[in-house]
Amino acid sequence: MNQQRRNLLKHSMVFGLMATAGLISTSQAQEWSKAAFDGKSLDDVFKALNTATPEKSSAITLTAPDIAENGAVVPVGLTTSLKAEQVAILVEKNPNTLAGQFYFPAGTEAFVTTRIKMAQTSNVYFLVKAEGKWLMTMKEIKVTLGGCGG
Amino acid sequence: MPDPMRIRASEKDGIVDVKILMRHDMETGQRKDAAGKTIPAWFINQVSAKVQGRDVFNANFGSAISKDPFLNFKYKGSKGDKLTVIWTDSKGEKRTDEILVS
Numbered sequence: 437m438n439q440q441r442r443n444l445l446k447h448s449m450v451f452g453l454m455a456t457a458g459l460i461s462t463s464q465a466q467e468w469s470k471a472a473f474d475g476k477s478l479d480d481v482f483k484a485l486n487t488a489t490p491e492k493s494s495a496i497t498l499t500a501p502d503i504a505e506n507g508a509v510v511p512v513g514l515t516t517s518l519k520a521e522q523v524a525i526l527v528e529k530n531p532n533t534l535a536g537q538f539y540f541p542a543g544t545e546a547f548v549t550t551r552i553k554m555a556q557t558s559n560v561y562f563l564v565k566a567e568g569k570w571l572m573t574m575k576e577i578k579v580t581l582g583g584c585g586g
Numbered sequence: 587m588p589d590p591m592r593i594r595a596s597e598k599d600g601i602v603d604v605k606i607l608m609r610h611d612m613e614t615g616q617r618k619d620a621a622g623k624t625i626p627a628w629f630i631n632q633v634s635a636k637v638q639g640r641d642v643f644n645a646n647f648g649s650a651i652s653k654d655p656f657l658n659f660k661y662k663g664s665k666g667d668k669l670t671v672i673w674t675d676s677k678g679e680k681r682t683d684e685i686l687v688s
Binding site for chain 1: 601616632644647649652661662
């Protein structure tokens with residue numbers, strides 16, 4: 437039998453045992469989804485997140501600029517009154533649509549701020565998963581200087 | 587060993603406000619060097635924060651998170667707790683830093 441496969445089996449067993457032993461909690465075992473991060477369009481990412489196009493929600497409050505002078509550093513953030521367990525930030529016109537996913541275990545506020553890169557002026561979608569359902573809000577951010585390539 | 591993170595965690599009215607600045611180039615795999623060769627992607631893809639062993643925040647990053655990634659989040663907690671932040675990048679490098687909540 438092929439050695440790589442053996443190793444993989446061994447590792448997945450150890451990982452499984454750690455999970456059962458409570459050494460790693462379920463939220464920590466949130467895998468980095470290659471399918472989601474390799475997505476080249478909104479639809480690719482929605483599919484990887486296992487959702488249809490999410491409904492718009494007015495309960496999500498964004499902190500994001502109208503115009504970003506430097507696409508390499510665009511400060512974005514959101515807060516919501518929804519019981520958010522997960523947030524995803526999608527930049528429609530970036531080479532890879534999904535910028536990041538953020539997980540809030542119980543006891544953590546539905547709030548996050550970070551900085552993203554934007555290749556060009558684009559609609560940015562902020563998705564919130566609350567009670568098992570994805571909702572979203574969108575904002576166009578104008579970029580005067582792109583953040584990728586160059 | 588990667589450069590240390592800068593972490594600030596301060597408690598007010600039972601809510602701990604955490605600000606993290608990681609040191610990482612976050613190469614997208616889109617850029618080319620002077621010779622026109624593509625610089626391979628190399629970026630932090632997972633960040634996790636724990637307090638006394640309990641998960642308080644997790645993030646998965648793509649290559650579109652800015653160079654020297656910044657994160658700000660808030661959780662219910664108290665002063666004096668030990669906050670541990672761990673990141674892993676796409677080459678499997680790791681960095682762990684700890685701070686006491688003030």
